[in-house]
Amino acid sequence: MQPPEQWVEELLKLNDQDEKMTDKQLRIIQAAVETFSVKGYAASSTSEIAQKAGVAEGTIFRHYKTKKDLLLSIIAPIMSKLIGPFILRDFTKVIDAPYSTYEDFVRAIIRNRLEYARNNLPVIKIFMQEIPFQDDLKKHFKELVSKHVISRVIKVIEQYQQKGALINVPPLSILRFTISAVFGFVMTLLILMPEADWNEDEEIELTIQMIMHGIARSADDQALQNE
Amino acid sequence: MQPPEQWVEELLKLNDQDEKMTDKQLRIIQAAVETFSVKGYAASSTSEIAQKAGVAEGTIFRHYKTKKDLLLSIIAPIMSKLIGPFILRDFTKVIDAPYSTYEDFVRAIIRNRLEYARNNLPVIKIFMQEIPFQDDLKKHFKELVSKHVISRVIKVIEQYQQKGALINVPPLSILRFTISAVFGFVMTLLILMPEADWNEDEEIELTIQMIMHGIARSADDQALQNE
Amino acid sequence: MQPPEQWVEELLKLNDQDEKMTDKQLRIIQAAVETFSVKGYAASSTSEIAQKAGVAEGTIFRHYKTKKDLLLSIIAPIMSKLIGPFILRDFTKVIDAPYSTYEDFVRAIIRNRLEYARNNLPVIKIFMQEIPFQDDLKKHFKELVSKHVISRVIKVIEQYQQKGALINVPPLSILRFTISAVFGFVMTLLILMPEADWNEDEEIELTIQMIMHGIARSADDQALQNE
Amino acid sequence: MQPPEQWVEELLKLNDQDEKMTDKQLRIIQAAVETFSVKGYAASSTSEIAQKAGVAEGTIFRHYKTKKDLLLSIIAPIMSKLIGPFILRDFTKVIDAPYSTYEDFVRAIIRNRLEYARNNLPVIKIFMQEIPFQDDLKKHFKELVSKHVISRVIKVIEQYQQKGALINVPPLSILRFTISAVFGFVMTLLILMPEADWNEDEEIELTIQMIMHGIARSADDQALQNE
DNA sequence: AATGAATGAGGCTTCATTCAT
DNA sequence: AATGAATGAAGCCTCATTCAT
Missing domain, CATH: 1.10.357.10 (Tetracycline Repressor, domain 2)
Incomplete structure (x- = not known):
């Protein structure tokens, strides 16, 4: 630590x-x-x-x-750091790796961002507090996110959709959903309920599972239960 | 409107x-x-x-x-309003309704909160800006949420888990995941990307679908595709 | 007083x-x-x-x-006051008065401005100190002086020149010379040597005499002396 | 230049x-x-x-x-420079020169001071701005002027009065009048209206003429005009 | 001699709050 | 109840001056 x-x-x-x-x-x-x-x-x-x-x-x-x-x-300076992983030059390699999955991708992001957020909590707090009032920074950050995060990740998502690994819905919606889950996870762990003693690794895997498969019990499982 | x-x-x-x-x-x-x-x-x-x-x-x-x-x-005054739906006396009836589903519950919440947020955007912005700096309010709000939202909804979730409708993971994690998805949806629609012309109803259903079933394509679907 | x-x-x-x-x-x-x-x-x-x-x-x-x-x-507010007498609507009447002379005109100005300066000494000091550093005021004041003082008084001077009462040199030079003498008189009396007990009325008349006839003894007078 | x-x-x-x-x-x-x-x-x-x-x-x-x-x-250092010509040891010789006139004296001063002011404008501006606020300097300067300028020039003036070349009025008044005319001339040329293209030599002679003979047309001239 | 980081007193200005009207 | 002039504490910032390097 x-x-x-x-x-x-x-x-x-x-x-x-x-x-x-x-x-x-x-x-x-x-x-x-x-x-x-x-x-x-x-x-x-x-x-x-x-x-x-x-x-x-x-x-x-x-x-x-x-x-x-x-x-x-x-x-x-933290604006670019916040979206750090997405700026890497070899980011697109993410999906070229033959056996890579979206799940692995999300796992990497979630671990990396949790680590970063934990190490930079005060600065991130300041950022979130002030960005609404700093119009020029806000604009710049939106552009950064738009260019490096949204456009790139959407390509990733489309690749996996073509592979048949992700559902066929607007990629932007998948992105939004993924980010919400990741962001909500990190914020809950570090800010909203930091005193609760989360089993971190378990929660990470749980979150990834929910992102990928939702929270509804599958029909098979239900059948199993009813036997 | x-x-x-x-x-x-x-x-x-x-x-x-x-x-x-x-x-x-x-x-x-x-x-x-x-x-x-x-x-x-x-x-x-x-x-x-x-x-x-x-x-x-x-x-x-x-x-x-x-x-x-x-x-x-x-x-x-908006603290209680923010969690309004969960304070209703007959809230617990939600799960007594024989054919109700968690999906319907989420749908009701998502529609209701989106409506409320849309109508109270400036006040909600102020709330989110200032709550970190108002220790007494923050404490009070946490208690409110803990008492009315978390404890109640967890009971709801447990009910559905017993019915076999939700996966068997810690209810708090399901709650966190659900709230993240709903909150992320509302914020994106109203604050982060208000200029994008979302098809609201579609996005709501999509979000609910993702909450319930995740974003991974099911094995059946994939099989279908490969035929 | x-x-x-x-x-x-x-x-x-x-x-x-x-x-x-x-x-x-x-x-x-x-x-x-x-x-x-x-x-x-x-x-x-x-x-x-x-x-x-x-x-x-x-x-x-x-x-x-x-x-x-x-x-x-x-x-x-004192900018216009400083050149007050020249702004008066009936200023041009000065020279229409049949028996009026440039000498009377100068006498009126000198008395009036001495009076005004005496009553507003501190403010005038501030004005003279700061006008060089206040570009907009300086410009405005120059325009005021140009429009109300210079152009008008030059007309007066030309009138008297045509009557044969003033020497035929550029009116602007006569103006400059007159103002120098008046300004120098007022400043000496009030600021440079206020402690000397000037006989004010005599000095005024003396100054007017010097403005009109200079300080050289006339040939006639000299002849008289030599007799 | x-x-x-x-x-x-x-x-x-x-x-x-x-x-x-x-x-x-x-x-x-x-x-x-x-x-x-x-x-x-x-x-x-x-x-x-x-x-x-x-x-x-x-x-x-x-x-x-x-x-x-x-x-x-x-x-x-410029305090003494400002009154430089009057400090010269051989200043009093000015009036001993047999055919010298007060007019020549004024001409020499006016040319010399104009030259000096032109070459030292910024420093002179600073001097005029700050001397009112520097009590010790102000006192010192007054003494300098009193001792070297006023007393000496008054003697000069008295000499010329005795020769019958200058009118018989208080020498201090003649001095004040002369300085006003010279000072007003230099300031107008260099500071107040520097953009006007004065014919410098003509203006100098004109100024001297006005100092010596005033601006009123002489009786003789008027008679001449009326013929 | 020269530097320039550091100082802290003091400058102008804003602001929440009071109070007589 | 309403006003708005007055307050003075506090805020941000500047600046002449010092001193270790």
Whole structure:
């Protein structure tokens, strides 16, 4: 299991490419993430963040021109991370693997996204809170999702439909349904009911089973029961 | 179809029981909902609300002691509304109805909640934005959901499981899965992709089908295809 | 002699037409004028002005949206006042009066402007300090002067030139020379050397004499002396 | 015609006497003059000056203890330059020259000061803007003017009065009148109406003529016209 | 000498809330 | 009940200045 500040390293990965982050800058980001995720962006004050980071308030503004810049430096980089697996170049190989199944695909996604969400919970909270109010980011994110996730996954789904592995309904509906189930699973586990002690692996398999076969007992099973 | 301010009447229904709302009070609530839902609670100013409502700044505070009171007067009443169908006294009759099915139950819920969400979108947005930051409300809501939704629906699910209509997995997982699918459907339709022209009835049935039978093509169907 | 706050009434004259000024607003303006004229606009703080006016700092911003608005509310109205005499409708009558002379005209201007400057010294100081930095005001003021002062007075000068009362040189040069002498006189009396006890009436007449006849002793006089 | 940064050399002349200016120091002064003259001292930030000069923020404070020191290093040296011609040791010789006239004296001053003002416009602007707020400098400048300009020129004027070349009025009034005309001329040419294409030499002679003989047409001339 | 990150005081402005009318 | 002027705390941000490198 990762240390609680795993998301710090995630952020660093991105920013390191450009420039080195100073120690103070790091502390500022940490304090900002903590504060924003607990109180929300608008209700957090820069003075509180400065205090929590152990720097002077002015120091924040040396690194981030405005409070909003500070927010964006947190939100912007995770937008692509959020849909990370779908951006990979070899993503389409997913379906070329001869014995691969949609089920395996969903299993990979669900494990990967759960892992990522667990490691970046505060930042993700901030993202979900603020994206409705940041019109430009919202637009950008929609485009990202549209281009990398929706269009690609729909192709995957169509492939499996042609193989006869998935039902013949609009691929977008299958996508929406799959994402709902995955998203609902991750959110329940991490945010809505984190205190319940889920047997994680079992729940994952259960969720995949429900996605693939639904929750209705099959006629065969029912027949079996009635014997 | 309802007029756009349907949610106003929804709010009135609740408050009417206690006291009459004056015209000004109504305009204040309307302005507050509009503003909060667009900018978020913390980023909205009472003066802007007053202006939009056409009342003096002081008037707001004659009706609501603080800005937070104003927020609560919007959020609090919809908490029970959100889970409305599950609070009905005769809810348990649902499963007593001899020929009722879980499918019909889900269909009823999905239609009812979509209708409600459509009519109360701004208020629901505010609720979802602010509930993470209002600890007391959050706790209260969790209790409400736990008591009225989870416990009751789990009983329903167990009934159907005993009838052999639902698979034998933890009822909580079935509940989570069902809610994820319904919630994901409603959100996609109303918020994420409202501009796509969904064939609503079809999508509802499709969603129910996927909930019940999943997205994997059945062995029989596949056999059929291969003939 | 006027009370020291004569300029307050001057400002009131203009603003009264629109709306009543509250007592606090008046105190704010007074404090602002006093502070701006002593320290300059940029070096004056709104908190100091508030304190001097005996109001809360926020009160300033209820009446003036920004600090600059406060400045403009002081500067803008005096722009037209500064060139007041030239805006009068019956200004052109000046030269129709049969026995009027350019000398009388200059005498009227010099007395009137000295009076006005004396009564509005702090505001005029602010005006002269800030007009170079307020591009829009500067442009506006130049247009005002161009339209009402320069063009009109040049006509006056041309009239007197045709009568043979003024020398035949470019009217603009005569204007510039006259204004320099008048402006220099007023500034010296009120700002540069206010402590010297000028015999005001004598100096006025002397200045007019120098404007009209220069400072060289006439040939006749010199002849007289040599006899 | 001089290069635009003529005033830089002017400043150097003075400071060179003391110490060598480094290249960076020079760039700082240049940037400071440019910024101060456009925005005013109080509205200019040291960081902007540093940036414009291409040096680090701290470098400014290595050469000038405070921002005000920087201002003073610009303003102080030009105070004596402004009244330069009057400080010359051999100034009093002016009037000993047997055939010299007050007119020639004024001509020399007007040409010299116009030249100087043209070459030092930005610095002069800063001086005029800030001198009212720098009490010690103001006092010092007044003393300089009083000692070197007023007292000396008054002696000159008295000499010419005794010669019968100037009218018998208080010399201070003649001085004030002369300076007003010269100052007004230079300011109009360089600042108030720089875009008008003045015929400079003609205007100079015209101004001198007006100073000496005023703007009223002489009786003789009028008689001539009427014939 | 030069740098530039860091500081913290202070600036302008917003805002929820109060209260006399 | 309603108003809106007044408040002053708090917010974001700027800036002159310092100091370790």
